[in-house]
Amino acid sequence: MQRTIKAYVYRGDTHYVAECMNIAVVTQGKTLDETIANLREAVALYLEGEDPAELGLVPDPGLVVTLELEPAAHAS
Numbered sequence: 001m002q003r004t005i006k007a008y009v010y011r012g013d014t015h016y017v018a019e020c021m022n023i024a025v026v027t028q029g030k031t032l033d034e035t036i037a038n039l040r041e042a043v044a045l046y047l048e049g050e051d052p053a054e055l056g057l058v059p060d061p062g063l064v065v066t067l068e069l070e071p072a073a074h075a076s
Contacts, residue, residue, distance in 0.1 A: 001058045007039055010068040018065070023047075023055060036065065 006021040015028040016035040020043065027042045029035030043063060052059050 001053065002056055002061065003058050004062045004064045005043060005057065007043075007063060007065045008068070009035060009039075009065055011070070018042075022057075032067075039063070039065070 002022060005023055007018050007025075008021060009016055009018045009032070011017075012028065015030055016032055017026065017028045018035050018039040019026045020039075023043070023046055025039070025042045025046050027035065027038040029038045040063065047055075052061060
């Protein structure tokens, strides 16, 4: 049983995109804060009424987010 749901956040063309790796959840937002809030809501809705054990998860799993960022430009 997995204790966490893993998600990956990256910059899309116009929005940030969040994709879960071990459940079928994808969402987006204009800002990182909005994207994370949308991800938490989408995961909660996905798990609502589901048996976490059937998804290979412990009851009330945590959410681990990996964020892809571009390096900052170096000042000369």
